[in-house]
Amino acid sequence: MKVNVAQVRLSGGESVHYDLVEDFSAFDLGIEALSFQAPVHVQLQVNNTSRAMLVKGTIHTKLKATCGRCLESFEYSIELPYEDEWAFRTLATEDLLETALILDKDDIDITDRIFEQIVLALPMKFICSVECQGLCPNCGANRNLTPCNCGEGVIDPRLAALAKWQSND
Ligand SMILES: [Zn+2]
Ligand SMILES: [Zn+2]
Structure with a gap:
């Protein structure tokens, strides 16, 4: 995923727009059962502010993820705002050296930077839907697909004893 800042580098106020698409499927997202399902689409505007x-x-893409509740795989869409500062090493102030993407030449490969943004935005847990019912802890059925009867007929033994005592009354 490459950009070139030759056009904007020379004067403050210059800007350039990029529309980039790249296949990231070879990248390891570090989580089992998580992979890229669509190319990564990055649209960005680079403005020379004189400082940087x-x-x-x-950033747009789609991942194939596994639901932490029902264990089904599903498509997880990523739509992420991307804000960054890029600065030439020779011109960068100390604070920029710490936070900005440091450039040594006009041609920049931003693939790693974009990948980093995606990884930082991943949730702790992937859930297919807020309504996901998950698996029944008793019979293992996917409760989104098969309503099981495990919840019925299970009575607290203390209440059962009470019910019996009342019916004898
Ligand atoms: Zn689910
Ligand atoms: Zn069940």
Whole structure:
């Protein structure tokens, strides 16, 4: 995923727009059963603010994930705002050296930077839907697909004893 800032580098106020698409499927997302299902689409605007290149845009892609409740795989869409600062090493101030993407030449490969943004935005747990009922802890049925009867007929033994005592009354 490459950009070139030659056009905007020379004067403050210059800007350039990029629309990039790349296949990230070879990247390891570090979580089992999590992979890229669609190419990564990055749209960004690079503005030369004199201090640095201010970058604003969006990152879009789709992942194949496994639901932590029902264990089914599902498509997880990522739509992420992307804001960044890029600065040439020779011109970068100390704070920029710490936070910005440091450039040594006009051609920049931003693949790793974009991948980093995606990884940082991943949730702790993937859930297919807020309504996901998960698996029955008793019979293992996917309760989104098969309503099982495990919940019925299970009575607290103390209440059962009470019910029996009352019926003898
Ligand atoms: Zn689920
Ligand atoms: Zn059940």
